[in-house]
Amino acid sequence: MQRDVNAPRRRPGDALPRVSGGYRVEVLPSIATLSRAMWEELAPADDPMWSRGLFTAMERGGIGPEGYAYLVVREHARVRAVLPVCRFRELRLDGLVGPAERRFLTPVERLFPRLLRVPALLCGNLLGQGHVLTEGGPPGEEVQRLLVDAVLAYARRERLGTVVFKDFAPAELAPLRTTLRRAGFSFAPGLPDTELRLGHASFDDYLAALPAKPRRNARSKMRAFRARSDLRIEILDQFEELLPRILALYRQVMDRADQFLDVLDASFLEAVHAGTEPRRRLVACFQGDTLVAFLLCLFAGTGAVGARIGLDYRLAHDARLYHIVHYAAIDLALASGCDRIRFAQTAYTPKREFGCDLIPQSYAITHLRPGRRAVLRRVLPRALSAGRIRALGPHLAAATDTPPPGPGPHPPSPPDTERPTHAPS
Template identity: 40%
Template structure:
């Protein structure tokens, strides 16, 4: 992400050390002019509309975020840390925010237990917590894709087989897994942009350089599900595959073909099949499109934000406004 200038204006990592040992790491990133409407979704944009009309421009904020831009937020920490550590980390975060001049500080998409660990330090620094979009997780405990389908509830099983049938009945339709896919990037970008244009919220816009690094960097375990119609790229889904966990990162679709070929669902099914083949037992399908993911057998895992603002009046308004304005799909 850093090498590709993706998203934020800068990245900083706060390290807590004991002697020569790193005991905790807080990943942070800052935006100096983030369009608030892009983050809040449709509900938030409606709420912001009067202010946009007054200002005659998008509402932009200067914000320091803690966690991870592309997924679940975490503070990396060793076991057995002293009770004073959350306050030490919070002091460092506040000092960083002051040095950068950011008015907002946000812990983005954190598991509730991680924020519970920070709860006292958050309260002392006037943070409030608000629900985030949940992640959709799939547990895979099957030795074949057919057995996985058989394990789904009846309606989901029939839906999956119907979707696969629609794809397979298209003459010239093919699907494959690629570990190197940089040669396809010129064809992938318009399909990715088509999905991005329809996204309700977004913090980042992927670049050809970033997708090239996913394909070519040997330290990044990325694979792409590639769907074609008559040899032409019709859709793709990018995954990271670890030893036991996989993450579906981004999808691109030709919307002229997507519905009648069921490209969204079929790309996910092929990723599940690859996960079973490689021994992965859990897949994070991340946020949004929850109805389709529930039909694949996913369950939702709650995430939260913790938010503060330097101005006390703004804080009081945000405490009331943000929970109403944030995209609440899936809850």
């Protein structure tokens, strides 16, 4: 019987060939096979998207990938690097760009039907910023080479032709760039992350520190919300009974998204709610007893993330729901002692008005077959760059420059709600 080329060949603890110098690379099938102490030592302590519990929830949910693995570089018994990867049977590369760019890629898809919907290996963090987890700084040259070789060997073993390093910040990608280029990878800028740096004693102090126009806009939106006596904001620790409604509101946002990679499901949300890490709280807006908006907030150390949003679009615009749940999340992060909160890759105009910096991120992409690699290298970076320009609009320069030490310049007042540009937050 012919084997399904997309079916993974899982061998727990399977080691790739040993190399000189005492190094070896292991392929571990689950976060559960990595010791908690080791993960907590290597993972970013203040990024809830890298908490062990979130990776557990990702593995339990049906949010896109058909499987996960962790490439571990060891020198004798010592762990030198860890890189999470996830396997897609049919990753939609055209889902990484906007609708206009998808039209640009349509002729390519006609000529090469499986080029843009391919078995793929995604390296890094499906839901957050990409990292190679190492101790004491960037990986050394030998570890870099071993890790990239192991990624390509694993992709070949699993018959996953396209390999993508997703959303790596410049400082994270720089140590790997030469090694990746030699291995045939090409590079393209991705959508930037959004980060609000917090150094305020209270939400009122945060508002007072905003430039005049964003401050006036924020107060105007909050007055408009308070004028709606039928609406209220609650901060919830327990929200299991709301999960069906949360999922329905989240799908309203996803239905309007220009770009998509992951789509959260009930099993993922249930696992996040049931877990003890990362810390999670729900900013919930009710109309009477009905949930009409939410922002799921995750916490680790001094960092917070507004991870996913849901809106009832029947009243989102008039009640300023998008802005209101974000203001409540900022207030919550300040009260929780956080020094930053991230809101990911969506709706850049309101987030710049909130005071967010834009954090540049990049893709590294290759294909195991030279012919397809050449086509991808020619068309995909152009499409990704065009999608990025379209999504950022007037904020393109801010996404390219090094973020300033405090809140950057603020654009004109945004509309009350924006069409999301990516898996929304």
